[in-house]
Amino acid sequence: MNKYLFYPGCSMEASARAYNVSLMAICETLDLELEEIHDWNCCGATEYLGISLTPAYALISRNLALAAKQANGSHTVVAPCSACYLNLAKADHYMLERPSLGEKVNLALEAGGLQYKPGSLEIRHLLDVIINEIGLDTIKSKVVKPLAGLRVAPYLGCMVPRPDYAHRWSDHEHPDELDRLLKALGAEVIDFPLKTHCCGGHMPQISPSTAFELLRRLIHSAAQYNADLLVTVCPMCQMNLDAFQHEMNRFYRTNYHMPIVFFTQLIGLAFGIKATDLGFGKELVDPRPALDRIGVEIPVSVETKARPKRTKKTGLPMPIMPGDEEVNE
Amino acid sequence: MTTSIQETQLISETSEIPNLRFLEEVSAATAGVARLEMCIQCGTCGGSCPSAADMDHTPRMLFAMIRAGLRDDALRSNTPWICVSCYHCVVRCPQDVHITDVMYTLKSMAIQAKLYKDAKAPDFSQTFVDMVENFGRSYELGLATRHYLKHFPLRLPGMAPMGIGLITKKRMDITPHRIEGIDQLRAILARAKQLEGIS
Numbered sequence: 001m002n003k004y005l006f007y008p009g010c011s012m013e014a015s016a017r018a019y020n021v022s023l024m025a026i027c028e029t030l031d032l033e034l035e036e037i038h039d040w041n042c043c044g045a046t047e048y049l050g051i052s053l054t055p056a057y058a059l060i061s062r063n064l065a066l067a068a069k070q071a072n073g074s075h076t077v078v079a080p081c082s083a084c085y086l087n088l089a090k091a092d093h094y095m096l097e098r099p100s101l102g103e104k105v106n107l108a109l110e111a112g113g114l115q116y117k118p119g120s121l122e123i124r125h126l127l128d129v130i131i132n133e134i135g136l137d138t139i140k141s142k143v144v145k146p147l148a149g150l151r152v153a154p155y156l157g158c159m160v161p162r163p164d165y166a167h168r169w170s171d172h173e174h175p176d177e178l179d180r181l182l183k184a185l186g187a188e189v190i191d192f193p194l195k196t197h198c199c200g201g202h203m204p205q206i207s208p209s210t211a212f213e214l215l216r217r218l219i220h221s222a223a224q225y226n227a228d229l230l231v232t233v234c235p236m237c238q239m240n241l242d243a244f245q246h247e248m249n250r251f252y253r254t255n256y257h258m259p260i261v262f263f264t265q266l267i268g269l270a271f272g273i274k275a276t277d278l279g280f281g282k283e284l285v286d287p288r289p290a291l292d293r294i295g296v297e298i299p300v301s302v303e304t305k306a307r308p309k310r311t312k313k314t315g316l317p318m319p320i321m322p323g324d325e326e327v328n329e
Numbered sequence: 330m331t332t333s334i335q336e337t338q339l340i341s342e343t344s345e346i347p348n349l350r351f352l353e354e355v356s357a358a359t360a361g362v363a364r365l366e367m368c369i370q371c372g373t374c375g376g377s378c379p380s381a382a383d384m385d386h387t388p389r390m391l392f393a394m395i396r397a398g399l400r401d402d403a404l405r406s407n408t409p410w411i412c413v414s415c416y417h418c419v420v421r422c423p424q425d426v427h428i429t430d431v432m433y434t435l436k437s438m439a440i441q442a443k444l445y446k447d448a449k450a451p452d453f454s455q456t457f458v459d460m461v462e463n464f465g466r467s468y469e470l471g472l473a474t475r476h477y478l479k480h481f482p483l484r485l486p487g488m489a490p491m492g493i494g495l496i497t498k499k500r501m502d503i504t505p506h507r508i509e510g511i512d513q514l515r516a517i518l519a520r521a522k523q524l525e526g527i528s
Binding site for chain 1: 358359360361362379380383409410411413414415416417419420429430432433434436437440449450453454455457458461465466467469473476477480481484487488490491494495498499500501502506508509510513514516517518519520521522524525527
């Protein structure tokens with residue numbers, strides 16, 4: 001049993017719900033136990049760091065302090081979101097590199113009755129743990145429905161392989177971890193040259209033209225390689241490429257249709273888990289045409305059929321029409 | 330001869346008196362060891378930057394300005410605000426300058442000195458932080474509504490399908506989630522702000 005402390009991060013509970021659902025669905029098969037850090041708070045993303053130093057690091061470190069307190073057995077915190085992973089790792093790393101920062105942060109934590117000794121936790125990204133702890137051999141042995149015929153572009157984004165304080169990745173710019181994982185699932189993996197380029201981060205909210213250019217490069221490159229879809233490890237990348245693809249298309253008068261899904265969703269499919277249990281159907285750029293080709297069916301509008309059928313007969317009084325048997329039943 | 334005199338005047342006109350402590354000030358306010366004084370002006374950072382085309386100054390130029398003590402010019406530059414935090418320059422820098430973290434420092438200094446030219450990015454960060462200080466978690470619907478109404482009202486009609494899509498697909502919560510230890514978090518942040526010297 002691989003047991004870890006788990007820091008989900010805000011987007012796992014909202015925009016990247018599909019990532020969360022699919023991760024929980026594959027945990028059992030992977031023999032992976034994730035214990036959520038109780039009452040964790042937002043890591044501040046890339047926003048708080050640009051406002052003021054000590055509060056930003058104190059915000060991140062409350063999570064580290066809570067995790068260290070909760071740690072029983074495992075001192076490894078796993079984060080599925082790139083920004084969360086980097087912020088937690090960054091705070092731990094810089095408080096060691098510059099002890100005065102650690103002292104200040106601990107003075108702040110004291111106000112909440114907490115403390116954290118820098119270096120007492122190990123911060124790792126979910127993909128790192130799946131590849132290096134669970135291992136490709138285990139994953140291969142669990143594949144019951146290989147993704148043969150699906151042409152995928154592995155896309156890591158920036159903040160997982162860089163700056164890589166703990167030297168865990170094979171390369172800063174062209175790491176092959178995600179490629180190897182997707183190959184183990186039986187997919188056809190393209191050698192995606194932009195696999196660690198930026199999706200724009202918060203730029204759609206700051207300078208849309210900057211963001212659209214970065215999105216266009218990624219989508220154009222994946223399309224040139226005839227990829228069926230992009231596979232990501234980051235909620236922010238998924239959100240930007242998925243939700244802003246339509247606006248980007250209008251901006252450049254292009255007509256790209258490049259779905260983007262989470263790597264955990266594809267692991268789930270290869271393990272034979274039903275698509276509806278893996279959070280499929282939440283995308284704005286529909287992955288159905290691509291997944292149809294490997295025989296995966298996603299029922300139309302899994303989520304949008306939402307309007308519940310009225311079952312109670314006590315509603316607003318409605319005229320009963322002749323032949324309206326349902327009402328008279 | 331005349332041109333060089335004019336150039337000298339031009340620099341002293343735009344930036345009163347060079348602040349020679351500025352490099353020190355930036356380094357002190359950066360997390361970790363900034364190593365800014367180690368920059369060899371090679372330009373690898375600007376060449377690696379995916380968004381350099383939209384910047385007033387490449388990172389290399391900005392670092393030269395910091396070392397020359399051109400405080401106000403450096404803080405007025407849009408460069409830190411266009412930085413996408415992708416760390417391409419950081420892993421390529423032959424001198425291990427913590428470029429991304431220096432950009433964060435310049436942003437916070439520009440906010441303190443109110444020297445930024447475009448309010449979109451500082452407003453976005455501040456709104457995000459307000460939500461986090463209120464709830465302990467980010468609140469995307471509140472953030473998006475407040476930010477787009479203020480800064481991109483004309484983009485809203487085009488974005489409506491996306492917003493509705495995100496809500497109906499349960500990817501954006503209508504109400505925020507507040508953590509249990511919000512009072513504890515606020516106490517920690519209040520102390521941290523005291524230590525930072527901001528009210």
